[in-house]
Amino acid sequence: MDLIIEGLFQAFRLIAGLDAEVFSVSLLTLQVTLMATLISTVIGVAAGTAVALNEFPGRTFTVGLINTGMGVPPVVVGLITTVLLWRHGVLGRLELLYTPSAIIIAQVLIATPMVMGITLSSIQQIPRAFRLQVMALGASRFQMLWYLYREARLPLLAAIMAGFGSVISEVGASIMVGGNIRGHTRVLTTATVMETSRGNFDTAIALGIILMVLTYAVNYILSRIQQRGRQR
């Protein structure tokens, strides 16, 4: 218990003292996870909508795949991404392994099915009558999408939050494709793992606390957007 309290103090010291290293690690964590969330939101929402609104052979099979993707362990994604990005791997020419971009790629692979799956079910649960009515009022395809997204705003933002949550908390893939390189690819989760194995439990807990604060801050902003105009 005293370790956790000590961790709290340590977190306060690190933040109040504007510890340069902790600051840069936190900043990188935010940059990487927000970028990964943004990309997976764009891909996930677009693809999720496409699957939700269209009939095609093998649709149930596809939906099953997407839902499985929501549960794929990050470390498996990390391993496969690493092998692909190796110098002598298929994508080795890009020289992306052990860079922040590599972390983003792995995280996009983790978060996209999450966003896609929730988008899919949230679009699908809007009654077909709603779509027909909007179309009947003369809406273009793009306008109809706009109304659909407005209607499904609550679950769609939940999709984004789930995607963000899965990448900011993820450590297995980040440590594999990023390498936890000091000043380059060290993010809060990988730094926490490392400090733990160094026996610096107070610093590890402090990093964990900072991570949770950041997660809360981002989710607060997303919740603000989600809950806007709730009285409706």
Next chain:
Amino acid sequence: MKKRKMLVTAMILATFLVSFSSCAKKSDLILATTTSTQDTGLLDVLIPLFEENTGYAVKTIAVGSGQAMALGKRGEADVLLVHSPEAEKEFIESGMGINRRIVMHNDFIILGPPEDPAEAAKAKNAVEVFRKIAASESLFISRGDFSGTHVKELSLWKAAGVDVKGKKWYQETGIGMGKTLSVVAEKKGYTLADRSTWLTMKKILNLAVINEGDRTLYNIYHVIEVNPAKFPKVNGKAARLFADFIVSVGIQKVIGEFGKDKYGQPLYFPDAVK
């Protein structure tokens, strides 16, 4: 409309990838090494010195010696700093590595619960300690990850004539040294550890040194350059620079001093300059 959306996405993605990858220059050096050198903080001292001196950016991948050599065998690392002599010799013989040079040593120690249920502290040498642990079927926790420490441990079991396979009292963690020590302390088991990790963690662990000082417990680190003739993508030039750097007089002195201020004794003993 959808097409345009996808185009924009692709463009955002592309710019981001480029902006990030541009900070990773061609001349990066990938150093694959053991978790112990990272966990003690030695690399945090050495790497910035090397980067300042040479202008190369170093990517340190801290894994077990086994994995480090596996990466080397695929040409996925440029230089290795490892402590698994038998496996290193094989690595050199396979032609994948060149220029193996001694860097430093410290030693392994056998740790166990202060109560010492196996009465192993009375043993004369490391091998006998292992025999006593096996005879009393006391819990032994192994790294189980083909790291240098694990390989050393297996060789001690072999010398003790004990087959640990499938034994109930023998467990494997498969994680780094620091985390394994936490497990050992929680479960009141015995383990083989490198002294440097022990020194950095001893104040928070309720463990006792059961055996130390035996010559068979030496823990020797070598630097190996991955053979650039085998892998054109390996940065042989930077690897050579790093290997020369770590065995140079000045850096050997830094290694010998490292940890003295914090632990009252050095964590590593430089061996390259005699």
